[in-house]
Amino acid sequence: MAKILVANWKMNPMTAGEAQRIFDGFKNKSSNVKNVKTVFCPPFIYIDQLKKSYTGSRISFGAQDAFVEDSGARTGETSPLMLRNMKLEYVIVGHSERRELGEKNSLVAKKVKAVLKNKMKPILCVGEPARDRNGAYLKFLKKEILESLEGVSRNDVKNVVIAYEPIWAIGARQAMTSSDLHTMTIYIYKVLAKKYGRKVAGSIKILYGGSVTDKNAGELVKEGNVDGLLVGRASLDAETFAKLAKAIQ
Numbered sequence: 001m002a003k004i005l006v007a008n009w010k011m012n013p014m015t016a017g018e019a020q021r022i023f024d025g026f027k028n029k030s031s032n033v034k035n036v037k038t039v040f041c042p043p044f045i046y047i048d049q050l051k052k053s054y055t056g057s058r059i060s061f062g063a064q065d066a067f068v069e070d071s072g073a074r075t076g077e078t079s080p081l082m083l084r085n086m087k088l089e090y091v092i093v094g095h096s097e098r099r100e101l102g103e104k105n106s107l108v109a110k111k112v113k114a115v116l117k118n119k120m121k122p123i124l125c126v127g128e129p130a131r132d133r134n135g136a137y138l139k140f141l142k143k144e145i146l147e148s149l150e151g152v153s154r155n156d157v158k159n160v161v162i163a164y165e166p167i168w169a170i171g172a173r174q175a176m177t178s179s180d181l182h183t184m185t186i187y188i189y190k191v192l193a194k195k196y197g198r199k200v201a202g203s204i205k206i207l208y209g210g211s212v213t214d215k216n217a218g219e220l221v222k223e224g225n226v227d228g229l230l231v232g233r234a235s236l237d238a239e240t241f242a243k244l245a246k247a248i249q
């Protein structure tokens, strides 16, 4: 199965020209990478341009967010139907940086369903803010997963990608260790299996995100037992990101 490598550019870079240079750089430097599907999620305003500049199949495109309704008077929002009409494949939903701005699990669940309804795959971000000795973070994570998937059917959940991103490891000095990640992928699988059954849970892809670099990517995927990675900072440098892709192939 091809690994999924998601580039979450967040609010970067500052010009369309720079966005194109990073994208082209990656495309050229990663042309021999196999078994990795790279999903670029640039700011909305750059998506169309980058997408039109690419005709291959190794790379696909996604958005960093979407609104819960397809249409209406919603100043500043972006309709999932518009994204579908652009033929995007993925939409990141419930990133911790959006949750920090006030998105609750209930809103995230509506977004997950809106994206699914529009035949795209939500990349649902979950992760605890901090660790504690008593394991309260596990309860937090379980609640976050279940509430963010509220009302999502067994049939639909197969198209959801879970991105486990412990908040303490995002934009940090270090990623979590691959052995800790392995423990967490098992835990997330168990939570999903309890709700959807083992077979369905086994078909749901789990990614890791948080301070992934070209140095730790290979081990995180292999030892952490994840289906891919969600990458912020390291996806903004074409050379580093191409090395990262090679490391997980």
Ligand code: PGA
Pocket: 008, 165, 169, 170, 171, 172, 209, 210, 211, 212, 230, 231, 232, 233, 234
């Ligand atoms: P980072 O961001 O790779 O810069 O830590 C990951 C993310 O927030 O998705």
